[in-house]
Amino acid sequence: MRYNRIPNTVTVYLSQLAGQNLRLAENILKGLLYRTDSPIEPGTILELKLGTISLSGAIQIPVKVIRCEKISESEYDLYMNYTEKDFNKIQEIEDLIRDLS
Structure with a gap:
């Protein structure tokens, strides 16, 4: 599995999706890596919302936290x-x- 770091030029909003039991997308060998100031439990389902100043609107997608590593x-x-x-x-x-990396 390869994790792509979300650049700090992208605005990121994370919100927990309570009561959601979503399966991981199959046949996708990519994930996301994001640095945050608070820990989130592995297994937590989040709504990830990405946006940039030049991007009209935002991209929203549910994700599952696989690992949280203290830096x-x-x-x-x-x-x-x-x-x-x-x-x-x-x-x-x-x-x-x-494009932003």
Whole structure:
């Protein structure tokens, strides 16, 4: 599995999706890596919303936290996997990250 770090030039909003039991998207060997200031339990389903100043609107997609790694006293790396098979939306996110990296 390869995790692409979300650039700090992208505005990221994370919100927990309570009561959701979503399966990981199959046949996708990519995930997302995001540095945050608070830990989130592995297994948590989040709605990830990405946006940039030049992007009209935002891209929203549910993700599942696979791992939360403490980097420092106030920083954590979240490893997240996609949870839906909307390949167009996943490709849009991957293209955005690639273009801004």
